[in-house]
Amino acid sequence: MSLAEIYQQFLADISRTTWYEYVAVFAGIASVWYSRAENILVYPVGLINTIIYIYISFEGHLLGEATVNFYYTVMSISGWYMWTRKNQRKEIALHITWSDTKGWVQQILFFLFFYTAIFTALTYFKAAFFDGVIPWADAFASATAFTGMWLMTKKKVESWYWWIATNIASIPLYFVKHYVFTSVYYLVLLLMAVFGLFEWMKKAKLNKA
Numbered sequence: 001m002s003l004a005e006i007y008q009q010f011l012a013d014i015s016r017t018t019w020y021e022y023v024a025v026f027a028g029i030a031s032v033w034y035s036r037a038e039n040i041l042v043y044p045v046g047l048i049n050t051i052i053y054i055y056i057s058f059e060g061h062l063l064g065e066a067t068v069n070f071y072y073t074v075m076s077i078s079g080w081y082m083w084t085r086k087n088q089r090k091e092i093a094l095h096i097t098w099s100d101t102k103g104w105v106q107q108i109l110f111f112l113f114f115y116t117a118i119f120t121a122l123t124y125f126k127a128a129f130f131d132g133v134i135p136w137a138d139a140f141a142s143a144t145a146f147t148g149m150w151l152m153t154k155k156k157v158e159s160w161y162w163w164i165a166t167n168i169a170s171i172p173l174y175f176v177k178h179y180v181f182t183s184v185y186y187l188v189l190l191l192m193a194v195f196g197l198f199e200w201m202k203k204a205k206l207n208k209a
Helices: 003-014 019-036 042-059 063-084 101-128 135-153 159-176 180-208
Strands: none
Touching (some): 003 180, 019 180, 063 101, 063 135, 101 135
């Protein structure tokens, strides 16, 4: 596809963007902003984004994206609780830290499990009735997102590495599915994830000290 064709597709698809996709995108950007700042609003604002995207995904027969956003919704509720949980001294119990070797092994196994499961499921559903799926790409974007969200609820620095991988995969993935505004959204999230990584690295160093 030439640059001219990409530009023409962008113009055609952006004109079809619904108002609720705009709401979901701006809520998602705000949620990542709050995440960078370690602000609890990451979760209630993020729920607006994920719930709308569940609807958008089902509307477009995007089973992988719907599954991811349902998972985001459940984990947002869990993360909301974990981030506000306090210890016996009435202080926030959870702090930003790095994963140890055991943690790295767990998250890689977590990713591989979900990649295999999602790839297998999407391959079946594509053959059945979900023509919009791209099994290997959807499975990668979904599995990295699952891993990133799980680690974020635990305030692990490495969550940002997985978010960066998710965003890189999602930019072309949504573009070819004609959700170009969402594709641009993931480009913005990619840039924010890089800054978020550095901010959490600084905070992890302070917490360790």
